[in-house]
Amino acid sequence: MTGRRKRQLANGVQVLLILIAIFVMLVxxxxxxxxxxxNHIDVFQLKLxxxxxxxxxxxxxxxxxxxxxxxxxxxLVALVTVLLAIPIATMAxxxxxxxxxxxxxxxxxxxxxxxxxxxxxIILPFFVMFRDLGLLDTRVGLILVNLSIVMPFAIWMxxxxxxxxxxxxxxxxxxxxxxxxxxIRNIVLPMAAPGLLTAGIFCFIIAWNEFLxxxxxxxxxxxxxxxxxxxxxxxxxxxxxxxxAAGIIIMVPMFVLALIIRRYFVQGMTMGAVR
Amino acid sequence: MAEVVLRNLTKRWGDFVGVDNxxxxxxxxxxxxxxxxxxxxxxxxxxxxxxxxEPTGGEIWIGDRQVNDDLPKDRDVAMVFQNYGLYPHMTVxxxxxxxxxxxxxxxxxxxxxxxxxxxxxELAQFLDRKPRALSGGQRQRVALARAIVRTPKxxxxxxxxxxxxAKLRVTMRAELKHLSRELMITTIYxxxxxxxxxTLADRVAxxxxxxxxxxxxxxxxxxNPANLFVAGFIGSPPMNLITxxxxxxxxxxxxxxxxxxxxxxxxxxxxxxVRPDDVRxxxxxxGDIDVRIYAFENTGEATLLTVQWGxxxxxxxxxxxxxxxxxxxxxxxxxADHLHLFDPQSGVRIAS
Amino acid sequence: MRDATLKYLLVLPAVLVVLATAIWxxxxxxxxxxxxxxxxxxxxxxxxxxxxxxxxxxLYEPAFWNSVxxxxxxxxLTVALTTILALGLALLLAxxxxxRSGVQALLILPFAMSPALxxxxxxxxxxxxxxxxxxxxxxxxxxxxxxSWLADPVLAFAVCVMADVWGWIPFLTLVLIGGLASIPQDxxxxxxxxxxxxxxxxxxxxxPQLAPVLGVVVILKSIFSLKTFDQIFMLTNGGPGTATQxxxxxxxxxxxxxGQIGYAASVAWLMVIPMIxxxxxxxxxxxxxx
Numbered sequence: 028m029t030g031r032r033k034r035q036l037a038n039g040v041q042v043l044l045i046l047i048a049i050f051v052m053l054v055x056x057x058x059x060x061x062x063x064x065x066n067h068i069d070v071f072q073l074k075l076x077x078x079x080x081x082x083x084x085x086x087x088x089x090x091x092x093x094x095x096x097x098x099x100x101x102x103l104v105a106l107v108t109v110l111l112a113i114p115i116a117t118m119a120x121x122x123x124x125x126x127x128x129x130x131x132x133x134x135x136x137x138x139x140x141x142x143x144x145x146x147x148x149i150i151l152p153f154f155v156m157f158r159d160l161g162l163l164d165t166r167v168g169l170i171l172v173n174l175s176i177v178m179p180f181a182i183w184m185x186x187x188x189x190x191x192x193x194x195x196x197x198x199x200x201x202x203x204x205x206x207x208x209x210x211i212r213n214i215v216l217p218m219a220a221p222g223l224l225t226a227g228i229f230c231f232i233i234a235w236n237e238f239l240x241x242x243x244x245x246x247x248x249x250x251x252x253x254x255x256x257x258x259x260x261x262x263x264x265x266x267x268x269x270x271x272a273a274g275i276i277i278m279v280p281m282f283v284l285a286l287i288i289r290r291y292f293v294q295g296m297t298m299g300a301v302r
Numbered sequence: 303m304a305e306v307v308l309r310n311l312t313k314r315w316g317d318f319v320g321v322d323n324x325x326x327x328x329x330x331x332x333x334x335x336x337x338x339x340x341x342x343x344x345x346x347x348x349x350x351x352x353x354x355x356e357p358t359g360g361e362i363w364i365g366d367r368q369v370n371d372d373l374p375k376d377r378d379v380a381m382v383f384q385n386y387g388l389y390p391h392m393t394v395x396x397x398x399x400x401x402x403x404x405x406x407x408x409x410x411x412x413x414x415x416x417x418x419x420x421x422x423x424e425l426a427q428f429l430d431r432k433p434r435a436l437s438g439g440q441r442q443r444v445a446l447a448r449a450i451v452r453t454p455k456x457x458x459x460x461x462x463x464x465x466x467x468a469k470l471r472v473t474m475r476a477e478l479k480h481l482s483r484e485l486m487i488t489t490i491y492x493x494x495x496x497x498x499x500x501t502l503a504d505r506v507a508x509x510x511x512x513x514x515x516x517x518x519x520x521x522x523x524x525x526n527p528a529n530l531f532v533a534g535f536i537g538s539p540p541m542n543l544i545t546x547x548x549x550x551x552x553x554x555x556x557x558x559x560x561x562x563x564x565x566x567x568x569x570x571x572x573x574x575x576v577r578p579d580d581v582r583x584x585x586x587x588x589g590d591i592d593v594r595i596y597a598f599e600n601t602g603e604a605t606l607l608t609v610q611w612g613x614x615x616x617x618x619x620x621x622x623x624x625x626x627x628x629x630x631x632x633x634x635x636x637x638a639d640h641l642h643l644f645d646p647q648s649g650v651r652i653a654s
Numbered sequence: 655m656r657d658a659t660l661k662y663l664l665v666l667p668a669v670l671v672v673l674a675t676a677i678w679x680x681x682x683x684x685x686x687x688x689x690x691x692x693x694x695x696x697x698x699x700x701x702x703x704x705x706x707x708x709x710x711x712x713l714y715e716p717a718f719w720n721s722v723x724x725x726x727x728x729x730x731l732t733v734a735l736t737t738i739l740a741l742g743l744a745l746l747l748a749x750x751x752x753x754r755s756g757v758q759a760l761l762i763l764p765f766a767m768s769p770a771l772x773x774x775x776x777x778x779x780x781x782x783x784x785x786x787x788x789x790x791x792x793x794x795x796x797x798x799x800x801x802s803w804l805a806d807p808v809l810a811f812a813v814c815v816m817a818d819v820w821g822w823i824p825f826l827t828l829v830l831i832g833g834l835a836s837i838p839q840d841x842x843x844x845x846x847x848x849x850x851x852x853x854x855x856x857x858x859x860x861x862p863q864l865a866p867v868l869g870v871v872v873i874l875k876s877i878f879s880l881k882t883f884d885q886i887f888m889l890t891n892g893g894p895g896t897a898t899q900x901x902x903x904x905x906x907x908x909x910x911x912x913g914q915i916g917y918a919a920s921v922a923w924l925m926v927i928p929m930i931x932x933x934x935x936x937x938x939x940x941x942x943x944x
């Protein structure tokens with residue numbers, strides 16, 4: 028076999044393997060998509076071709092599921108968490124990136140480490156405290172606890188973006204007559220804007236998908252979408268068509284957001300450890 | 303416009319000494335170049351003057367004001383950075399206008415002065431562009447325009463030409479020189495390129511290991527290097543350095559060859575320095591010493607002959623029409639009134 | 655304001671938030687782990703019993719040891735499988751081009767998916783009556799038809815591992831593609847010119863240079879595998895019996911369902927210990943670079 032033929036064959040095998048990988052990757056997602064448009068009866072018959080229906084979607088918003096309330100909770104909790112976390116994280120990230128602080132490494136490692144603390148460890152004392160303060164089953168409580176997972180990501184990710192802004196530019200602005208705060212406002216924030224947006228979206232996805240905190244802290248008023256899934260299962264047995272419709276409402280907005288920040292996704296997740 | 307005075311300026315990071323107890327007076331309207339290899343402390347010195355780096359000790363004066371505790375914005379200096387430090391999210395116009403804007407200059411005056419500065423550096427037609435849409439040379443000009451848009455007390459330039467390609471660098475060098483003569487503002491210029499230093503400077507401060515080795519006009523530095531470091535650093539190809547001794551008014555190489563008469567007392571150990579231009583090449587038998595050619599290079603504008611005897615190699619610059627080949631024999635003579643003698647231990651020049 | 659003051663003011667809010675939301679609960683959990691800590695018994699949260707909770711877990715709780723074993727096997731399997739498969743996929747996709755870049759874009763999707771939803775999706779697929787898997791295998795390999803996947807301890811565990819691997823492969827693949835891209839192409843070309851076969855190039859040049867990234871990947875995945883809760887909760891809820899009960903799930907059950915918050919906190923702290931080692935290793939990777 029000539030080298031050329033060999034290479035063509037190798038490439039063919041590779042493409043085949045990639046196609047198999049795509050198939051495996053997409054099947055569970057497509058499965059949910061299909062079920063969400065099926066009638067209750069079709070779910071049990073495994074049909075690939077069926078008469079699609081849209082009625083699952085209004086159904087999940089009706090009583091007793093009232094997904095609208097959960098959707099609202101999820102959106103509010105994730106949004107407020109992000110709006111609190113990003114400004115605080117940006118300030119800290121700038122300082123970590125540009126100055127030498129006493130105990131800087133200790134602080135950075137600690138912040139990094141808190142992200143790895145199992146959620147169950149964090150939630151036990153919070154449950155006790157919130158029970159005493161009356162914060163159980165409130166959005167405020169959920170937001171507070173969510174900050175514990177979102178902050179380390181946000182600080183490290185934004186620090187990575189600010190590290191990438193050339194120091195030259197800031198120094199030029201200082202020599203040109205800006206104070207430090209003017210430098211931050213006029214130079215750093217505009218240049219870091221895409222990074223801040225990315226970090227914001229990233230944290231939004233994390234907060235949106237958060238499960239354990241919501242499971243333990245909420246039961247009625249502040250229930251979020253992922254917990255909504257669990258309640259479905261408890262309430263009505265397994266209504267797969269409705270579960271799937273709810274699943275789509277949970278995942279599709281996150282797909283859209285993730286695709287927007289695709290380029291930075293990995294970088295953000297590993298917080299600059301891999302580059 | 304102002305003079306800049308450094309008194310016992312020191313910068314240390316832990317054990318590492320960046321700038322070691324240096325004093326320097328830069329005159330009003332002077333163009334001073336800080337020249338040295340990388341890591342010699344020249345950039346650190348400049349950054350301390352700008353206020354971007356805090357001195358460990360010593361004083362910095364700009365005009366009649368001690369500025370040690372002033373923030374960069376309050377020092378009234380303008381700086382051109384090695385990587386230009388342009389604001390990528392602003393247009394060329396906004397970049398140039400920024401120093402005026404943060405100082406609250408009225409709009410109409412900003413417009414007037416930005417346009418004047420842009421015209422001076424031939425950027426007038428690019429004012430609406432963002433920096434990324436400009437070539438390297440144009441970005442360099444934006445940085446320059448941003449510096450000259452106001453009249454600061456001092457210009458600071460940190461290797462401003464080092465990111466340009468060789469051809470553009472020559473053009474920009476001339477433009478810079480022209481501009482500096484026109485503006486007559488005290489300028490401190492950092493470079494590792496000796497040609498930039500020689501061509502632009504009123505005076506050059508040659509630095510090594512955080513210490514100024516010699517301060518003088520380009521002529522002085524070239525013709526009377528104060529020590530072995532300056533002698534070896536300035537000039538291309540560098541000065542030939544030959545070790546030997548002085549006996550009865552003659553320089554004798556360590557190999558025992560009586561090379562050339564020198565005007566100095568007898569010494570056991572000495573280093574003789576001679577620039578390639580001051581080594582005359584002639585046909586075999588017609589000069590002071592006959593040598594074999596180790597390498598012959600033709601640069602177009604001149605020829606370079608590396609000749610060798612024993613373990614000693616010497617570079618000579620020959621006539622551009624000279625044609626020789628490797629292993630040919632020629633004769634060289636050193637021009638007696640252009641020789642430099644150094645003490646090999648201290649490296650210091652021996653007065654003759 | 656001078657930078658010397660400003661720089662500390664800027665980090666202050668973040669430090670306070672981290673202290674309040676992460677460090678305090680960590681310390682408070684440690685305190686609780688030494689108490690009787692019954693949710694329904696007032697005062698028991700301040701009733702200390704020394705190391706009794708830990709001793710109880712070690713000596714009298716087979717369920718604790720069961721969850722340790724489950725978590726350990728789960729972690730080893732998911733880390734190994736995910737890393738190997740992701741490395742393979744990364745090598746397939748790394749060359750780039752329009753087709754491969756498009757596939758890379760798709761990889762984001764499973765990772766943006768809530769783990770809880772992944773759990774639901776797999777439970778659905780492995781339903782013995784109308785799951786996709788049942789249909790697929792029922793046709794291809796008839797003896798596997800109508801197997802109750804999630805009712806069998808070993809099979810249920812396998813399904814949990816599968817769901818985890820499925821959810822994590824895309825992310826690790828993207829990281830490894832990034833790692834592959836950062837290997838200087840000329841070292842690979844030099845090896846090719848020197849006469850190395852594709853496999854030799856991979857083994858002698860690519861793999862050693864990818865090692866730091868692989869290290870990070872293995873550590874990160876280990877940390878997340880050890881913590882696993884969401885999918886398991888939605889997929890098997892620890893069952894059948896306790897066959898898929900991970901440590902997180904065990905802690906959740908003891909703390910929240912049985913109200914033994916002191917005991918749960920002590921087990922949670924036992925779980926923190928391996929995390930400390932892993933985090934230390936991870937921090938070394940992060941801070942080793944200048």
